Amino acid sequence: MTTTLPVAAAFHHEYIPATPPPADIRPSPVTWALKNLFSSPFSCLLTVCFTGLAVWLVSQFLSFALINAVWRGDSEVCRANPDGACWSFIGAKLNYLQYGAYPATERWRVDLTQVIGAILIAWLLWRNAPRRNTAALLFFGVYPIAGFALLRGVEAIGLPVIDTTLWGGMMITLLMSVVGIVFSLPLGVVLALGRRSGLPIVRAVCVFYIEVVRGVPFITVLFMANFMMPLFVPEALTPDRLLRPMIGTALFSAAYMAEIVRAGLQAIPKGQYEGAQALGVGYFTMMRLIILPQALTIVIPGIVSTFIGLFKDTTLVAIVGIADFLRAVEAARIDPNWAGPTISSTGYLFAAIIYWFFCFGMSRYSQSVERHLARGHKS
Amino acid sequence: MSNKSKLSPVISPENDRETAVELHGLNKWYGAFHVLKDLSLSVRSGERVVVCGPSGSGKSTMIRCINRLEEHQRGRIVVNGAELTADLRNIDIIRGNAGMVFQHFNLFPHLTVLENCTLAPIWVKKMRKREAESVAREYLRRVRIEDKAGSYPGQLSGGQQQRAAIARALCMNPKVMLFDEPTSALDPEMVKEVLDTMKSLAAEGMTMLCVTHEMGFAREVADRVVFMDRGEIVEAATPAGFFTNPRSERAQQFLRQILK
Ligand SMILES: Nc1ncnc2c1ncn2[C@@H]1O[C@H](COP(=O)(O)OP(=O)(O)OP(=O)(O)O)[C@@H](O)[C@H]1O
Ligand SMILES: [Mg+2]
Numbered sequence: 017m018t019t020t021l022p023v024a025a026a027f028h029h030e031y032i033p034a035t036p037p038p039a040d041i042r043p044s045p046v047t048w049a050l051k052n053l054f055s056s057p058f059s060c061l062l063t064v065c066f067t068g069l070a071v072w073l074v075s076q077f078l079s080f081a082l083i084n085a086v087w088r089g090d091s092e093v094c095r096a097n098p099d100g101a102c103w104s105f106i107g108a109k110l111n112y113l114q115y116g117a118y119p120a121t122e123r124w125r126v127d128l129t130q131v132i133g134a135i136l137i138a139w140l141l142w143r144n145a146p147r148r149n150t151a152a153l154l155f156f157g158v159y160p161i162a163g164f165a166l167l168r169g170v171e172a173i174g175l176p177v178i179d180t181t182l183w184g185g186m187m188i189t190l191l192m193s194v195v196g197i198v199f200s201l202p203l204g205v206v207l208a209l210g211r212r213s214g215l216p217i218v219r220a221v222c223v224f225y226i227e228v229v230r231g232v233p234f235i236t237v238l239f240m241a242n243f244m245m246p247l248f249v250p251e252a253l254t255p256d257r258l259l260r261p262m263i264g265t266a267l268f269s270a271a272y273m274a275e276i277v278r279a280g281l282q283a284i285p286k287g288q289y290e291g292a293q294a295l296g297v298g299y300f301t302m303m304r305l306i307i308l309p310q311a312l313t314i315v316i317p318g319i320v321s322t323f324i325g326l327f328k329d330t331t332l333v334a335i336v337g338i339a340d341f342l343r344a345v346e347a348a349r350i351d352p353n354w355a356g357p358t359i360s361s362t363g364y365l366f367a368a369i370i371y372w373f374f375c376f377g378m379s380r381y382s383q384s385v386e387r388h389l390a391r392g393h394k395s
Numbered sequence: 396m397s398n399k400s401k402l403s404p405v406i407s408p409e410n411d412r413e414t415a416v417e418l419h420g421l422n423k424w425y426g427a428f429h430v431l432k433d434l435s436l437s438v439r440s441g442e443r444v445v446v447c448g449p450s451g452s453g454k455s456t457m458i459r460c461i462n463r464l465e466e467h468q469r470g471r472i473v474v475n476g477a478e479l480t481a482d483l484r485n486i487d488i489i490r491g492n493a494g495m496v497f498q499h500f501n502l503f504p505h506l507t508v509l510e511n512c513t514l515a516p517i518w519v520k521k522m523r524k525r526e527a528e529s530v531a532r533e534y535l536r537r538v539r540i541e542d543k544a545g546s547y548p549g550q551l552s553g554g555q556q557q558r559a560a561i562a563r564a565l566c567m568n569p570k571v572m573l574f575d576e577p578t579s580a581l582d583p584e585m586v587k588e589v590l591d592t593m594k595s596l597a598a599e600g601m602t603m604l605c606v607t608h609e610m611g612f613a614r615e616v617a618d619r620v621v622f623m624d625r626g627e628i629v630e631a632a633t634p635a636g637f638f639t640n641p642r643s644e645r646a647q648q649f650l651r652q653i654l655k
Contacts, residue, residue, distance in 0.1 A: 288501060292503075296490035296491045297515055
């Protein structure tokens with residue numbers, strides 16, 4: 017730097033002090049409503065119409081679900097009240113909706129499995145939890161086997177075997193979803209990496225798998241898992257009737273998951289790979305510690321959407337004769353002892369609320385993760 | 396030239412280890428495009444070589460061939476006695492011996508600076524975490540960003556990011572450092588801090604092969620300046636010789652342009 021700036025006599029610059037915003041641009045409920053709801057006659061009209069419609073719908077819903085609902089009392093009380101939900105019916109059927117035909121004296125096993133599962137999931141999802149690696153190991157390694165042994169029973173340690181034909185209700189839905197979620201994500205990651213691999217045969221196999229599965233309806237996959245797997249696999253190795261749709265579900269979602277993960281992988285700049293390679297980091301370590309953590313965080317919304325879809329799609333296993341939660345609602349609904357005008361509506365409303373509750377939970381969790389990551393380290 | 400005697404006996408008794416990087420008749424094609432044409436260059440241990448030349452002349456490609464970020468098709472590359480072949484073990488050895496600093500830093504944005512620096516020592520060299528961290532802190536201190544160890548790359552200025560990237564490469568204890576335009580993505584006021592880091596590295600006797608357009612740096616630090624054009628090495632000379640008396644017409648033209 018050989019040039020120097022000419023220096024003039026310094027003068028003092030007076031800065032303008034900051035002032036608070038004037039009242040008419042400050043946000044307040046009144047200015048907000050004027051601007052967004054009543055800015056023109058047409059928007060006034062729309063506001064009034066839609067508010068009216070919303071109030072009417074909500075009041076209808078509340079009067080059916082809460083105000084006129086029957087909370088206690090037997091089927092006679094429900095039959096006499098055609099205007100409100102019959103929650104005592106749900107109360108009476110709750111055990112059946114939860115466990116299906118699982119023997120009453122052994123239901124503690126289901127409860128125990130679910131409580132352990134819930135604790136492990138909470139441990140995994142809670143961001144600041146200590147030793148999340150241990151949680152992952154327990155959840156993905158130990159829990160599936162231990163959980164199945166507990167539910168199914170092991171003669172040797174005095175747990176009576178409960179045949180899977182007796183399983184049903186919410187426990188099936190949760191089981192299907194958890195197994196589907198737990199296996200479809202890793203499988204999807206493997207397929208996505210395979211599809212981007214430099215090895216032509218690996219790539220061809222992965223592309224073939226993904227495109228075939230995505231081109232076939234889920235019901236077809238379920239039928240194939242149920243009826244064709246026994247034809248291909250020797251009798252002794254044929255998986256359980258409950259396991260077959262689970263495998264089908266996991267394999268089906270894995271193809272969708274693979275495409276979502278691939279989108280994430282494509283968003284990672286080449287420099288990240290080169291930075292790792294130049295340090296001598298091998299392929300698997302690079303993927304595990306550098307590429308996948310970044311790629312998966314980018315596609316969390318897509319992954320959670322797939323999970324939500326999978327959770328709701330488990331209702332389709334009813335078609336191969338498995339009594340999942342919706343199927344249990346269906347069976348309870350047609351019980352002649354409870355026949356009444358509002359029984360069906362109550363049953364379906366209950367099912368909808370339960371499904372919504374789970375899906376909304378997943379969606380909220382993914383949003384909080386995204387917010388956390390956005391606040392953290394963006395470059 | 397002067398540092399050779401200081402370093403070479405310690406590294407290896409073998410004679411050819413005195414040469415840190417050796418290129419013999421290196422050729423590379425991108426499809427039908429001949430990017431590198433018969434390059435031969437040898438960098439002795441402790442030597443600082445600056446590579447310059449017009450855009451597209453193949454400087455990056457050459458330096459990226461040395462640690463196999465690009466594959467060459469003809470010729471030999473030997474780094475610290477290990478020849479670069481398709482043998483994966485040799486590639487790993489060479490990548491361990493050659494640290495690389497990129498134009499765009501290529502730090503891992505989801506890891507802190509300290510984690511960036513310890514990842515390879517822990518997973519490649521199987522170092523204990525505690526040990527890797529103390530090594531990393533030492534290098535971060537040397538590039539004068541020890542207070543940023545817990546920050547994420549996105550929270551650092553460009554100059555700090557590049558110094559973190561240099562520290563990350565040094566943590567693997569490389570025998571050669573390869574730089575590919577380490578300052579050309581930086582704002583002018585940050586260039587100096589990175590160049591100072593590189594100068595102190597040179598003063599410690601590190602072997603350096605550096606693509607840069609910072610002619611002041613070349614003049615001050617380099618033992619040799621290599622001028623490339625259209626995939627060939629056109630001239631190699633001492634900085635004094637190259638800057639005051641470039642022999643090829645192309646180099647004269649190049650220098651007129653960048654020193655204007
Ligand atoms: N992946 C690629 N495929 C095809 N051609 C490439 C590829 N990478 C580089 N090239 C070409 O090879 C030539 C040399 O590129 P290189 O990046 O080595 O040049 P450079 O000397 O580093 O230039 P700069 O100073 O702009 O960085 C250029 O003409 C470029 O267009
Ligand atoms: Mg370049």
